[in-house]
Amino acid sequence: SEAAGCSVIKGVVTGVNRDSYIYQGCPVALCRKKVITVVTEGQLKYRCPNCDQLYTRFNYGFALKVSVADFSGCRKLTLFNQHAEKFIGKSPDEMIKMRKDVSGWDHELYLNKNLFKTFLFKVRSKLNHVIEGGKFDHTVESFTEVHIKPVCLGLIMEITNLEKD
Numbered sequence: 093s094e095a096a097g098c099s100v101i102k103g104v105v106t107g108v109n110r111d112s113y114i115y116q117g118c119p120v121a122l123c124r125k126k127v128i129t130v131v132t133e134g135q136l137k138y139r140c141p142n143c144d145q146l147y148t149r150f151n152y153g154f155a156l157k158v159s160v161a162d163f164s165g166c167r168k169l170t171l172f173n174q175h176a177e178k179f180i181g182k183s184p185d186e187m188i189k190m191r192k193d194v195s196g197w198d199h200e201l202y203l204n205k206n207l208f209k210t211f212l213f214k215v216r217s218k219l220n221h222v223i224e225g226g227k228f229d230h231t232v233e234s235f236t237e238v239h240i241k242p243v244c245l246g247l248i249m250e251i252t253n254l255e256k257d
Contacts, residue, residue, distance in 0.1 A: 101213045102238065106166065107159035108203045113176070114184050117153035118143060124153050124173060152184035158206075160213065169215060171232045179206060179235070210238040 117124045118140040127138035127150050138150045154176030158169055171179050180187065180202045190199035214234045219226050 097217050098233070099215050099217065101160060101162060101167065101169075101215055102210065103160035103162040103167075103213065104208060104210050105158050105206050106161045106208070108207065109157040109159075109168075110200075110203060113154060113156045113203075114187060115153050115155055116150040119147050119149055119151050120145075124151070126153075126155075152188060154180075154184055156180070160211070167230060169213060169230045169232050171235075175232050175235065181205065206237075210240060211235050212238055 115126045116129070116138065118127055118138075120140070120143055123140060123142050125140055125142040127140050127147070130137050130139050130146070132146065135148075137146045137148060139146050154171065154173050156171045156176040156179065158171065158179075159166055160169055161167075177183055182190070182199075182202050187199050187202065190202075212235060213232050215230050216233050217228045217230050220229045
């Protein structure tokens, strides 16, 4: 396994990928890998390639891809499970329920709530050799929102202090 590198990105969320951000995952709490649906003896079962086990159920999980821009460009980051849940403010089960709701678009409000906000993301980047030519996968390990108003007020105070000198 390749060593992964860590970095911190301060950037603005410019997009949220709505395609397949919820997946069917292994019911084992420490695993959470995506399961494969199989039919065994006429019954639907779910095979975890990581645990190499068949299960009769699965747990929904998040693999939310967001676009983040800073002064140097744009990067796609992936937030898994608890980080995506914190980012969205809802669990995968709650988002599934909202998507199925007849009234329609409530889940979109949660996906959009962090658009154009600034965050500090701690990111682990790892080269993915499965893709031809290789590509880096960037996974969020933690994040915090940057509240611009206090930063601006702090800068104003610093400028004011410099003017006094």
